[in-house]
Amino acid sequence: MPALSEDKNTIEKLTNLGKKLLSELKQKESPYFDRPVRSLSNVIFDEKAGTLKLGDRTSRRTFLNIGHARTFMQSVMIAAKCKELVKNERSASIRELYYQLKHTIPGLTDNTLEGQEESNPVIVDLETALDALREYLHLTADRSGQLFGPLTIEDQGDKIDCLRLGKSGLSIPSIVDDYKFLDHDAEFILVVETGAMGDRLVEEKFHIKNKAILVSSGGQPSRGVRRLTHLLHQKLELPVYVFTDGDPWGFYIYSVLKTGSMNLAFESKRLATPSSKFIGMTIEDIEKYGLKKVTEKLKGIPAKKAGGPTEDYKRAIELKNYAWFKHELWQKELDKMLATGMRIEQQALASKKLEFVSDTYLPEKIKNHEFLP
Amino acid sequence: MPALSEDKNTIEKLTNLGKKLLSELKQKESPYFDRPVRSLSNVIFDEKAGTLKLGDRTSRRTFLNIGHARTFMQSVMIAAKCKELVKNERSASIRELYYQLKHTIPGLTDNTLEGQEESNPVIVDLETALDALREYLHLTADRSGQLFGPLTIEDQGDKIDCLRLGKSGLSIPSIVDDYKFLDHDAEFILVVETGAMGDRLVEEKFHIKNKAILVSSGGQPSRGVRRLTHLLHQKLELPVYVFTDGDPWGFYIYSVLKTGSMNLAFESKRLATPSSKFIGMTIEDIEKYGLKKVTEKLKGIPAKKAGGPTEDYKRAIELKNYAWFKHELWQKELDKMLATGMRIEQQALASKKLEFVSDTYLPEKIKNHEFLP
Incomplete structure (x- = not known):
């Protein structure tokens, strides 16, 4: 893989870690390193930044500790290998x-x-100790998702016009930090939960007619999709709208894109996009657009019934209690979901007609600024 | 979506079905249609064609049968909707x-x-009754997989040079029947099981150095990946090599690409590529390349132990019994797997060095024609 602009910084961090350990050894002290505690009790919602982050609690890994020695050795070994990868421009x-x-x-x-x-x-551990995104260590994760729209990306020297990729689209790789965004004619970024809905919008030429950069996430967004959305927003200064199923899992996908996820809280500042807005589906949409026939029931047992809450009901209540869902509009939306026991999928919009989502639903919401925060 | 070359044919088939039902109604007979039985007992390995297919047994769905009336109605309704989709060039x-x-x-x-x-x-039912691929009915499935390599594809009027898509690659859509393969400079097609191995080969520029069309399947191949491999082979007349993990699941992925799958046996002639060859990983590779340290144990219980065979052991024995794994080289390979209790992943080749797979392993196998049939 090509060099990343962060590489110099990453090598410096890794080198400093090595130097620190070496100097401790020379002073006949036990080498150690500290890193933030990652357990949920140390995950904080930073209201000002609008993202999850880790609190101040740290824990120490010490070489001369029988319980730490093995993981300490592994940490140093992995740090050395990552330095080699970064230096050699490999992943x-x-x-x-x-x-x-x-x-x-x-x-x-x-x-x-x-x-x-x-x-x-x-x-x-290394990511948190060094405050370095895994991608900066040149480590890749599984890829998923596609991109379409009026944007030219330079990737490894290739200039890719993402408006000229038919219905296929650009596959979103694990590492996008090296992307150069050359030219664009876009007015917003739309992140779509399901691949099938992405394909629908492409068939309707939504991205062309609406000057939209369409990011098709294909379910729970990969790190690549999250980082790409963050970078697109940051560099192109375009609004980000997120379009998911109207169920607790869709709402959580939105919150992961917007606020970060709990188990990657230390990376929210590089993976999340706090100004994202939620465009749908909502429980309110059901009445507004006459979709009652094509709703589904929430899965599981409601709170007031014996054995409840479980599954969707339990998840919706969990969301209600998260600090980042405390906005009254989200509380109202979640209350409505729990009260009606209904959920609604993106693809249920096809019950009106196939082009309803692209010709009516999304453009109206965007025009009237009908978003959840 | 754009028109497919099959569209005229598909509309004719759907129209004929409708006309047949109508004439039965006019004659005051109960409308019916026949379709091949899809149960495993009617799945046959066609040795000559090298693919799975359905046998001659058919079953009849009759409107005036209390057990059939509902599905009959659904069949006619879906056939009508598909005709509308095809006619309107929609999916x-x-x-x-x-x-x-x-x-x-x-x-x-x-x-x-x-x-x-x-x-x-x-x-x-409709696919089999009409002998029409689902894609010909303009119905899409979930997409997965990426394509890289010296090939220009025309997709919806866009000419896409798949050698100029950086490390991102072309996302493979559900329907590829409308792809036009314009130009190519490729010598073979390599289908790779895991996305991570596809990314490795792209980082090593394997597709460029070896003039390879690289199809990264991302696990069990989607219908799009299978159809694309079939079409690439058929139209470009290039050999197809399949590269999977050395375990029963990897071997089965190979056989799905080569021979077809049992539950889609009726579509093998359009989805399978019988001349495909298996390039690895094999149990023989373990000794040859000194990979013993990075093997894994087969999961489950061997046949000779109480409660066995289960999991990998059971699956390997099932493969041994399939007609399309009867070649002595495959029997030998599966016997070796069962005897040693080992499996080996593609990515285990990284234990040599990252570029070993692209600089040594694959080129040597191709040069020496070391394939399993």
Whole structure:
């Protein structure tokens, strides 16, 4: 992979970590490093920034501690490998990293790593300790999602006009930090939950008619989709609208894009887009657009029934209690969902007609600024 | 979506079905239609063609049969909607189709469809009854996979040079029948199981250095990936090599691409590529390339142990018994897997070095024609 603008910074961080450990060794002290505690109790909603972040609590990993020695060794080994990757302008999947580093320690019968379940948490340790996005360490994750729209991207020297990719679209890779956004004629960014809805909007030429950069997420957004949405918003200064199913899982997808996710709270500032707005589907849409026939029932048992709340009901109540869903409009929306016991899918709009979503639903919402915050 | 070359044919088939039903009604007979039985007992391995297909057994769906009336009505309704889609050069996902057709029948309290679990099997009925690929009915499935390589594709009038898409690549849509393959400078087609291995090969510029069309499947290949591989092979007359993990699931992915899948046996002739060859990973590779340290154990219990065989062991024995795995080289490979209890992942090649797969492993296999049939 090509160099990232962060590379110099990342190498400096890794080098400093190494120097620090070395100086401790020279002073015959036990080397250690600190990193923020990642447990939920240390996840904070930063109201001002509008994102999740980690609190101030840190924990120390010390070499001369029988309970830490193995993970300490693994941390140093992985840090060294990441430095090599960054220096050589290479990348590796976290699976490849595991395979690259797994070996028997000379003089011992132990392996450096027994499975990826050992290397994965150490990678996250390093990310938090160094305050470096995993992508800055040149580690890749699974890709998903497509991009369409009036935007030219330079990727590895190739200039890609994303308006000239037919109905296929650009596949969104794991690392997008090296993308250069050359030219664009877009007015907003629309992130769509399901691939099928993305395909619908492309068939209707929504992205062309509305000058929209369409990011089709294909379910729970990958890191690549989240980072790309963040970067597009930041660099092009365009509004971001998020379009999901009208159910607790769709609402949570929105909140992950907007606010960050709890288990990656330390990376929200680079992955989340706090100014995103929610365009639909909402429970209010059901009445407004006459969709009652094509709603589905919330899954699980309501709170007031024996054994409840479970599944969708439980999830909706959890959302209600999150600090970042406290806005009265979201409380109203979630109350309505719980009271009616209904949910509604994006594709249910096809019950009107196929082009209803692109000709009426989305343009009206955008024109009238009908968003949830 | 644009017109497909099959459209005229599809409309004719749908029209003929309608005319047949109408003439039966006029003659005061019960309308009916026949379609091949799809149960496993009617799935045949056609040795000559090298693909799975359905046998001669058919079953009849008759309107004036209390057990058939509802599905008969659904079949006619879906056939009519598909005709409309094809005529209007539109497509719909099978979820949208369901939403488009779900309504209360006038004068009754019944809905036409209660859930997608009612419409999905009727769609497959129509596909088999008409001998029309679902894509010919303009119905889309979920997309997955990416394409890279020295090939220019025309998609909806856009000419896409797939060698100039950076590390992102072309996202493979559900329907590829309208693709025009304009120009190419490729020597073979390589289908890769995991997205991460596809990304590795792109980072190594394997597709450029080896003039390869790289199809990254992202796990079990989607219908789009299977159809695209079939069409690329058929139209460009290039050999197809399939590269999966060395485990029963990887081997089955290969056989789906080569021979077809059992539940879509009626579409093998359009989705499968019988001349495909298997390039790896094999259990033999483990010794040859010194990969023992990075193998994994087969999951489950071997046949000879109490409670066995389960999981990987069970699956490997099932594969051994399939007619299309009867070649002695495959029998040997599966016996070796069962005897050693080992499996090996594509990404384990990273234990040599990251570029080993692209600089040594694949080129050597291709040069020496080391394939499994």
